[in-house]
Amino acid sequence: MGFIKKDIQAPNPDVQREEPAGYSELARQLASGDPAERRWAARGLARHAESVPILLECLALEGDVSVREVILTTLTRIGTGEAVAGLVDCMRNDDAELRNEAIEAMKALPDEMAPIMGVLLMDHDPDVRILSVNILESLRHPGVESWLIDVIDNDHAVNVCATAVDLLGEVGSHAARDALLRLKRRFADEPYIQFAADLALNRIAKA
Amino acid sequence: MADISISDNDFLKFREYFYRKTGIQFEASKRYFVDKRLIERMEATMCESFNSYFMMLRFEASGEEMQTLVNVMTVNETYFFREDYQFDCLVRSMLPEIVARKRDDGPIRIWVVPSSSGEEPYSIAICLLERWAQINDWDIEIISSDIDTSILKQARAGVYSPRSVNQVPAAYLQKYFQRNGFSYQICNELRGAIEFTRVNLMEPADVRPYRNFDVVFCRNLLIYFDDVSRKQAAETIYDSLSPGGFICLGHSESMSRISSLYRIRKFPEAIVYQKPLEAK
Numbered sequence: 001m002g003f004i005k006k007d008i009q010a011p012n013p014d015v016q017r018e019e020p021a022g023y024s025e026l027a028r029q030l031a032s033g034d035p036a037e038r039r040w041a042a043r044g045l046a047r048h049a050e051s052v053p054i055l056l057e058c059l060a061l062e063g064d065v066s067v068r069e070v071i072l073t074t075l076t077r078i079g080t081g082e083a084v085a086g087l088v089d090c091m092r093n094d095d096a097e098l099r100n101e102a103i104e105a106m107k108a109l110p111d112e113m114a115p116i117m118g119v120l121l122m123d124h125d126p127d128v129r130i131l132s133v134n135i136l137e138s139l140r141h142p143g144v145e146s147w148l149i150d151v152i153d154n155d156h157a158v159n160v161c162a163t164a165v166d167l168l169g170e171v172g173s174h175a176a177r178d179a180l181l182r183l184k185r186r187f188a189d190e191p192y193i194q195f196a197a198d199l200a201l202n203r204i205a206k207a
Numbered sequence: 208m209a210d211i212s213i214s215d216n217d218f219l220k221f222r223e224y225f226y227r228k229t230g231i232q233f234e235a236s237k238r239y240f241v242d243k244r245l246i247e248r249m250e251a252t253m254c255e256s257f258n259s260y261f262m263m264l265r266f267e268a269s270g271e272e273m274q275t276l277v278n279v280m281t282v283n284e285t286y287f288f289r290e291d292y293q294f295d296c297l298v299r300s301m302l303p304e305i306v307a308r309k310r311d312d313g314p315i316r317i318w319v320v321p322s323s324s325g326e327e328p329y330s331i332a333i334c335l336l337e338r339w340a341q342i343n344d345w346d347i348e349i350i351s352s353d354i355d356t357s358i359l360k361q362a363r364a365g366v367y368s369p370r371s372v373n374q375v376p377a378a379y380l381q382k383y384f385q386r387n388g389f390s391y392q393i394c395n396e397l398r399g400a401i402e403f404t405r406v407n408l409m410e411p412a413d414v415r416p417y418r419n420f421d422v423v424f425c426r427n428l429l430i431y432f433d434d435v436s437r438k439q440a441a442e443t444i445y446d447s448l449s450p451g452g453f454i455c456l457g458h459s460e461s462m463s464r465i466s467s468l469y470r471i472r473k474f475p476e477a478i479v480y481q482k483p484l485e486a487k
Binding site: 002003004005006034035036039040043044064065066069070073076077107108110111140141142144170171173203206207 | 224262266270273347399400415434442445466467468
């Protein structure tokens with residue numbers, strides 16, 4: 001007994017995961033009964049932008065969280081408009097875990113999310129608007145502050161505004177000051193809004 | 208450019224954000240270090256105030272400046288027995304669990320990625336020889352991989368500076384190294400014990416043969432990746448581990464911020480992450 005060496009890069013007769021032939025083979029493996037094979041297939045499909053529809057279809061049906069995570073990473077890597085639209089649809093899914101996973105994926109796509117952020121922040125469903133503000137939390141985009149200002153100036157739902165004002169406390173500049181004061185007047189009877197807006201104003205004043 | 212300074216508020220704001228994004232926490236005692244590097248980066252990027260720099264850091268779509276800042280805020284230095292509490296954790300906590308659930312007499316497999324110049328895999332080998340009572344009962348396979356072939360060449364040669372071996376106990380130094388002038392060469396027995404291989408963690412075809420590992424040491428690598436690559440690497444390593452296998456990250460890295468696939472394991476010696484035993 002002791003240290004041993006094997007040539008890891010030599011063909012291994014035990015290897016079940018052979019190099020996939022290409023898109024059609026990977027797509028077939030995505031339906032495999034073995035989660036590990038599905039993960040490798042999803043990983044390999046990152047090079048095939050045409051795989052977005054099948055990845056989204058599998059995402060909706062996939063019960064194994066580890067496979068789902070790889071599919072979402074692949075969709076993020078592909079990052080086309082079609083992939084983004086599929087991730088946005090996940091925000092309306094009943095499965096809270098999937099919603100959160102999709103939000104994490106969208107945070108990594110600032111350039112792709114930017115053109116649709118305005119629409120998402122005006123969605124008819126306040127829950128989708130809150131989730132959209134959550135995306136802004138980590139979205140690397142210069143438009144974040146102005147989107148948040150629009151939200152606190154225009155959104156009628158106090159919970160959406162509360163989420164936005166929390167974030168403005170971190171990223172807000174003097175440009176947000178007047179909007180924060182207007183928000184305080186608009187929700188004069190909401191103690192949390194008063195507290196969070198004062199906190200944000202205080203931080204901006206000290207910056 | 209006017210003199211730039213970092214106020215107390217700036218420091219707190221930066222510290223909070225940097226921690227949230229990287230898991231690296233700067234104590235107040237590191238203030239001078241942080242300020243100095245922030246000011247260097249602000250000058251390099253022509254930002255005239257902390258606020259303009261912070262906005263760029265936060266909102267730059269490419270994340271390039273954030274990556275540069277991570278690079279300058281972390282000390283990319285490797286040496287023998289760095290963060291050796293994890294090696295103690297390996298012999299006292301992880302290996303006993305691995306051995307207890309092993310159903311065959313196959314080797315215990317350890318993967319070190321990135322290999323860098325070899326200090327880490329050799330340190331692990333020495334720890335196993337010196338501190339693990341069951342070393343003679345099991346075959347051990349240590350594979351050490353890196354994307355950089357020149358650093359792998361250095362690792363195979365196993366020649367180190369006095370600074371690199373500074374933390375090696377004198378008895379180990381005498382036993383496992385040969386002094387050649389101002390350098391130390393690791394003994395042939397250990398050089399022959401470790402398989403050094405080139406691998407790109409981002410390339411599925413490269414990584415696929417790497418499987419059934421009981422422990423992966425992936426320390427101070429993911430911190431240099433962007434968010435998506437970090438997640439992809441964590442998912443790839445997941446498939447290289449056996450169910451119940453462990454992954455050790457650097458002290459400033461946290462898997463909880465990267466992927467939800469792993470379970471956190473708090474051992475007396477260290478916090479590590481585990482692929483669930485029931486994972487398929």
